[in-house]
Amino acid sequence: MDLDRRTLMTSGLGFGMAATSGALAQAPGVGTELKDLRGTTLPPETTEYVDLWPTGPAGLLKSELSEVVKTAPTPPPRRLVNGVIRPRLAVYRPQKPNGGALLVIPGGGYTYISVDNEGHNVGRVFSAQGLTVFVLYYRLPAEGWAQASDVPLMDAQRAMRLIKARAKDFQIDPARVGVMGFSAGGHLCASLATGYGAPVYGAVDAIDAQDARPYLCAPIYAVISMKPGLTHAGSRSNLVGANASEEITARYSTENHVTPQTPPAFLLHAEDDGAVPVENTLAFRAALKAAGVNVETHLYPKGGHGFGILSPAVPWSDLFLHFARQQGLYSQTNAL
Incomplete structure (x- = not known):
């Protein structure tokens, strides 16, 4: 069944990176009250974190690398994290789990990770609707790692x-774990969706049999895409290099790696995005359609870039929940 729904709705990466820094990204937001677009108070920011790698990740070439948190001064304050040397998941356990789960990957141009508007806020919104949500803190490729271009995908595969x-501990169905990503985190999301079986690292324990x-x-x-003229230049520079070969x-x-086995996709973009051209989403949609993969597409004329999940100008969380329920990510919900 073709579940494609391409809609146009009425409705930039533009935040400064000055501010404070710290050692732990979760501390500034714990206890901060947050409401969804209906005005309902959301669950608090989680304090539960799970490390991805049992003895830490391999391949660090810069012993001086350490995690740094900066706060964007534009409202609302957002934490921007780089220097991740302890890849991990922030775990959002719902009060009434519906069995579905979602791995959330914040963006940041592969320069930093925007952990609030594209991470914790997403966890707080969707866990309130019964999904168990995992926010990924992943390694950044330009910070001194062996196999630099593959370290984000290593962490995403390991997280999944x-x-x-x-699954038993998290009270979820292991067969029903989706992935969502934003901006460069959306590239990592699409990389996992198309490259979940890519041999980017060797097994370290029994978990890697999954x-x-x-x-x-x-x-x-x-x-x-990483193609010049289509890609986001900063993401390309950080992931593969500004002068990367055609290969x-x-x-x-x-978009080159979509197959009939690529999972169903929910796509969302603003057509006035000045950082990541909407043609990226259209290229992925075209590849999914050509492969016969179910895809639902939502395009907003206005919205810019980096609007996250709580922008009243671009309300989309219910659209995703409807799609996820149609696809069977969960069968009962207190959301709709």
Whole structure:
């Protein structure tokens, strides 16, 4: 059944990076009250974190690398994290779990991770609707790692496998774990959806026997391609290099790797996005359609870039929940 719904709705990466820094990204937001677009108070920011790698990740070439948190001064304050050396998941457990789960990957141009508007806020919104949500703190490729271009995908694959391996503890169905990503995190989301079986790292324990394929994917205003003129220049520079060869460019352009086995997709973009051209989403949609993959597409004329999940100008969380329920990510909900 073709579940494609392409809609146009009425409705930039433009925040400064000056501010404070700190050692732990979760501390500034714990206890901060947050409301959804209906005015309902959301669950608090989680304090539960799970490390991805049992003895830490391999391949660090810069011993001086350390995690830094900066706060964007534009309202609302957002934490921007880089220097991640302890890849981990922030876990949002719902009061009434419906069995579905979602791995959430914040963006930041592969320069930093925007952990609030594209991470914790997403966890707080969707956990309130019964989904168990995992926000990924992943390694950044330009910070001194071996196999630099693949370290984000290593962490994303490992995260999906860990979530499935601990399904009983998390009270989820291991067969129903989706992935959502924003901007460069949307590129990582699409990379996982198309490259879940890519041999980017060797197994370290029994967790790596799990299948890393997501049940569905949701790249939101995503960097899909690394092709010059289509990609986001900063993401390309950080992931593969500004002067990457045509071969490398093609390898990390996710629209080239869609197959009939790629999971169903929910796509969302604003047409006035000045940072990541909407043509990225259209290219991924075209590849999904050509492969016969179910895809639902929502385009807003206005909204810019980086609007996250709580912008009243671009309300989309219920659209995703409807799609996820149609696809079977969960069968009962207190959301709709």
